Structure formats: C-alpha cells, structure tokens
Amino acid sequence: MATRTVASRQIGxxxxxxxxxxxxIAGLALMLVVISSNAALTDMWGAGAxxxxxxxxxxxxxxxxxxxxxxxxxxxxxxxxDDKDWLWRQVVSLLPALLLALVVIVAVExxxxxxxxxxxxxxxxxxxxxxxxxxxxxxxRDTQITLLETLVGFAVGGTLGFFTAVFTQRFPxxxxxxxxxxxxxxxxxxxxxxxxxxxxxxxxWESKAVxxxxxxxxxxxxxxxxxxxxxxxxxxxxxxxxxxxxSRVFADLRIPNALPFIFNxxxxxxxxxxxxxxxAEFFGANGAGLGFRIVVEIGTANLxxxxxxxxxxxxxxxxxxxxxxxxxxxxxxxHSSFRSDS
Amino acid sequence: MTRRSSNAVPMxxxxxxxxxxxxxxxxxxxASQAQKLLSRGAELKCGDALACAFNLRSPIIPAPNxxxxxxxxxxxxxxDSTTVPYNAFFTGLETLLGLLLGALxxxxxxxxxxxxxxxxxxxxxxxxxxxxxxxxxxAPMLAVLLGANGVQGLLPKVLISAYIAFFPIAxxxxxxxxxxxxxxxxxxxxxxxxxQQTFSSLRFPASVPFLFTAFKIxxxxxxxxxxxxxxxxxxxxxxxxxLSENSRASDARGLWLVMIGSAVLGIVLVSxxxxxxxxxxxxxxxx
Numbered sequence: 001m002a003t004r005t006v007a008s009r010q011i012g013x014x015x016x017x018x019x020x021x022x023x024x025i026a027g028l029a030l031m032l033v034v035i036s037s038n039a040a041l042t043d044m045w046g047a048g049a050x051x052x053x054x055x056x057x058x059x060x061x062x063x064x065x066x067x068x069x070x071x072x073x074x075x076x077x078x079x080x081x082d083d084k085d086w087l088w089r090q091v092v093s094l095l096p097a098l099l100l101a102l103v104v105i106v107a108v109e110x111x112x113x114x115x116x117x118x119x120x121x122x123x124x125x126x127x128x129x130x131x132x133x134x135x136x137x138x139x140x141r142d143t144q145i146t147l148l149e150t151l152v153g154f155a156v157g158g159t160l161g162f163f164t165a166v167f168t169q170r171f172p173x174x175x176x177x178x179x180x181x182x183x184x185x186x187x188x189x190x191x192x193x194x195x196x197x198x199x200x201x202x203x204x205w206e207s208k209a210v211x212x213x214x215x216x217x218x219x220x221x222x223x224x225x226x227x228x229x230x231x232x233x234x235x236x237x238x239x240x241x242x243x244x245x246x247s248r249v250f251a252d253l254r255i256p257n258a259l260p261f262i263f264n265x266x267x268x269x270x271x272x273x274x275x276x277x278x279x280a281e282f283f284g285a286n287g288a289g290l291g292f293r294i295v296v297e298i299g300t301a302n303l304x305x306x307x308x309x310x311x312x313x314x315x316x317x318x319x320x321x322x323x324x325x326x327x328x329x330x331x332x333x334x335h336s337s338f339r340s341d342s
Numbered sequence: 343m344t345r346r347s348s349n350a351v352p353m354x355x356x357x358x359x360x361x362x363x364x365x366x367x368x369x370x371x372x373a374s375q376a377q378k379l380l381s382r383g384a385e386l387k388c389g390d391a392l393a394c395a396f397n398l399r400s401p402i403i404p405a406p407n408x409x410x411x412x413x414x415x416x417x418x419x420x421x422d423s424t425t426v427p428y429n430a431f432f433t434g435l436e437t438l439l440g441l442l443l444g445a446l447x448x449x450x451x452x453x454x455x456x457x458x459x460x461x462x463x464x465x466x467x468x469x470x471x472x473x474x475x476x477x478x479x480x481a482p483m484l485a486v487l488l489g490a491n492g493v494q495g496l497l498p499k500v501l502i503s504a505y506i507a508f509f510p511i512a513x514x515x516x517x518x519x520x521x522x523x524x525x526x527x528x529x530x531x532x533x534x535x536x537x538q539q540t541f542s543s544l545r546f547p548a549s550v551p552f553l554f555t556a557f558k559i560x561x562x563x564x565x566x567x568x569x570x571x572x573x574x575x576x577x578x579x580x581x582x583x584x585l586s587e588n589s590r591a592s593d594a595r596g597l598w599l600v601m602i603g604s605a606v607l608g609i610v611l612v613s614x615x616x617x618x619x620x621x622x623x624x625x626x627x628x629x
Binding site: 064065066068069071072093094096097099100101118120121122173174175176177178180181184186187188189190191192193195196198199200271274275278279282283284290291294295298303306307309310313314317318 | 348349351352353354355356400402403459460461463464465466467468471476478479480482483486487490491558561562565566569570573574581582585586588589592594597598600601603604605607608609611612613
C-alpha cells in the first residue's frame, strides 16, 4: 500500500513537472517566434504578435510557478546523510529563480521591440548583452578601479572598526561614550559625505576609498562589539577557574564567539562599501569607475552601456557577498545557525 | 532608561576628545594648504600661513569661525530656496512618501512570499540578490526614464526612494510573518482558523517588531535614494540639488554645511521611526 502511494505520488509529480516544462518551453518559444518575426505595433498583424508576447509571458510565468512548486516538493524530501547531493540541491533550488529571470528578460525584449520603445529610454536586453561584450575593455578597467576603491577602503575602515571594537570591549567607559555615536552614524546618508571628501581629496581613487572606509567602519564596529560582548557568563567563569590570562580569554573565547557577528558585519558592509564607492563616483572620478561610467553614459544617452555597467556592479555585489558567505560557512560552520536548518 | 542617562558623561568626553582632535588637524591641514598657496606666490590678505588657516577660501577642513559665519547664510531664512532647511524639508517629504509607498509594496510582497512556497522559490533569490546589488546605481537612470515620460515634480523622487525602500521592508516583514513558532501555528490550526485569520491575529502582530527594524533600514536607504534622485534630475528643491550645485560651484564650506544638514535629517527621520515604534508597541518599551 505504502509503496503504491509513493509510486503514484512520484508519477503525479513527474506529470506535474512535465507539464510545467512544456508550458515553459511553449511560452518561451512563442515569445521568441514573435521577436524573430520583427513585428511592431503598427498594424493588425503587429497587434496580434504583441498578444503573442503577452500569451507567451503568461504561459512562461505559469510554467515557472508550477516548476517552482515541484522544486519545493523535491527539496522537502528528507536529505541524505552525507552531503553528496549538496551541489545538486543548490542547483535545483536556484532553478525557478533563473528560469523566472529568463522568461522576464525574453518578455522585456519582445515588449521593447514591439512597442518600439526609444533606445534612449529602455534598450533591449540583447543590445545590453552585445554592449557587455563590445565594451569589455573599458568596463573591465572601470570594475578594477571600483574594486580597488572598495577593497582598500574596506581593509582600512574594517581594520579600524575591528580594533576600535576591541578597545571598547576593554574599556567600558569608551563603549558607553562611543557606541551611541556609532548607532547615530548609521542613519547618516553617505551620499552627502561623498562630495565633501572628493572636494578635499581630489577626484582620484583615494577619495572614494575614504568614503568606503567611513561607510564600512561603523557596521564593523557595531557588529564586532556586539559579538565580543555576547559571551556566556558560565564560559567566562570556566575561563576564570582555569586562571586564564585576559589575552587567553580574548583569543580563545571572545573572538571565536564574535566570529558569526563579525562575519555578518563583514558581509553587509562589503556590499555597503561597494554601494558607497559607486555613489561616490557619481560626484567625481578620474575617468574610470562603474559609478562614473553610469553617470557619464546617461549624459550621452548610451543606455546600453549604463545597463551593462549596472549588470557588472550587480554581479560583483553578488559574487562578493556569496564568496564571503562561503568563507563564513568554512570558518564558523560549527555555529548553531548552520547546524539547525538550511 | 537609567543606563541611558549615565551614558551622558562618557558621550560628552568622547565629543570633547573629537573636538580636541579636530583643532590641531584643522590647523595643520589648512596651514599646509595656505603655505602651498603662499609659496606659489598667491597674495593672501591674512598674512602668514597659520593665520590663514582660519580664513582660507576653500579650506581642507573649515574652521569653526567659518562654519558659524556660514550658518546664517545657509540656514536662514527658512523659506528661502537657497537654504538648507527649505531643501531638507522637500527631501524629507520625498523620503517619507517614498517610504510609505515602499512599505505598501513591501507588505504586499511579504504576504505573497509567506502564502506561496512556489512564489517564494522563484522570487526570493532575486530579492536576496537585490540586497547585494548596488540598486542605487539604477536611480540616475530611472530619473532620466521618468523625466522622459513626463513624470515631474516630487513624484520621480518619491518613486525612486520607494524603489530603494521596498526591498528591506519586504524581506524584514516576510521574516516577521514567519517568526511565530510552530506551536502557535498549530494552535491556530486546532482553532480551525482560516489563513486570513492566522494572518490577522498571529502573523501580523508577530511581525510588528521586525516591521520597525525594517523601517529604520528602509528609511536610511530611502533618504539616500531621494538625494541621489535629486542630484541626477533637474529639480528646484532638495538637498541632493544643493550637493551637486555646490560641488559644481566648488563651494567647499557650503558643502560641509549641507552635509551636516543631511546628517541631521537622516538622524531625525530614523529616530522618527523609533518614536512611532514606541507609540505603537508600548509593550516593547521595557526592553
């Protein structure tokens, strides 16, 4: 009996998956046919073709949602003891999101072409892709500059933040005097800081690194301080009964305890730092940088380059964040936030 | 509450230490700048480098007397379009409207995210990824796009700050909707509560603390969005406009005061969320 229900459920779910894939392919194919026919909204035929894009979008979205519910069911199955299928699960869990993006991008391509949206407003995704390849030398140089600003600023600001947190932990007076300011600073818009720093330090990359450093300093300080403070009193007592020196308590108890907090701060502030670098470049840069590229190319209505730069910035952001998350998994894999779920 | 008042002395000491650091830094940086100008043969009215440190036309760090001199110029009268308070009012208004609009969109999205697992699978990775993406990079382009389609006045800025603000709200509130523990959800099931009832009497109240944390993050983000939007469109009011105009006019002293004004606006707006939170959730006050 039990085996039959399992079998029938499996058949049901594979039917479900098959239908989802069929819908998805039909939707994508319909949209691609319309796109390749170069129809525009000028006559009856064009209007019909646009209806085709809408229908294709609806089919595609329906397919993605159905597939997504199949994926949800697959992921709910009990996990194998060994982590052998970890990569596979990761791929499967990202599949609906990737397909959703594909459907939306193809639909945008169809709609932009069909409605003949001016190039200076929304360029078709295919043009952005072409530009990404065509202007790769310039964009690579921009990415390098922005990354340099972010990395140097992050390294300096982060280190300062970390050691300030260590100091505040050692001297409670400093903590009570400094922390309220640190929380206050987090609500200050960095955009307002950028023009001032650039005016005083010039348009070279160093000024943007300073903006990144200031932006990064406070989240790292706050997170590290919180992590260093959140120690189990029992564990502190244990260290005292071992007659451990303060430096040992610090290295063996407080720092490992603070690691998850520090990683949290590092992850969020790395992204904040990248954003700060790009925004600071809006206000002045020496001929290169992703933010600079975005502002300059908007001025000359080269929106394909703008979108290409935005895509690169997004890719860099996602890569940095997930790289740090992976590092966190390796370094603090013992922590309860990784053991319980996910 | 008693702990907070005891922070006053340490905070004062830190502030005094910052001021004590500011004076030598200011004099050193400005004097070396003045020395450079003098050695280049520039005629400065103030005489030697040290005296000039307090009177440079574009100082590295403005001297206190210069800041005080500029405060009447840039902060008074309140209704003049070249003063900081006038422009801060418009930026604040745009930020608040943007936050409200963003909150509506974010709440709707959060409801969808919690009620459909399939929707979550397909959309959530993009929402999470968007947190790691410099969304602000899109703001100047959105400003151009909206301008080209005849959207004018406050609206484009409101839309952009709403666009920046809704992500943190959607994520934070979705987390809040999921925060009730399984026992409480089971209880609702034994009461045979409909999904709507579970939402209104369990999930929504449970999400309120998350809501306000998300609002604080979103408010800071929305303010940045509004300022960037202002500086990248042709506008007649706003701190972003002042920033870009003053930086084009090389008015370093003015920039410092606009920066201070924006900082104050940011602090006021975020603490406004805190005030509303204390009014709405009095039971949280003890913590």
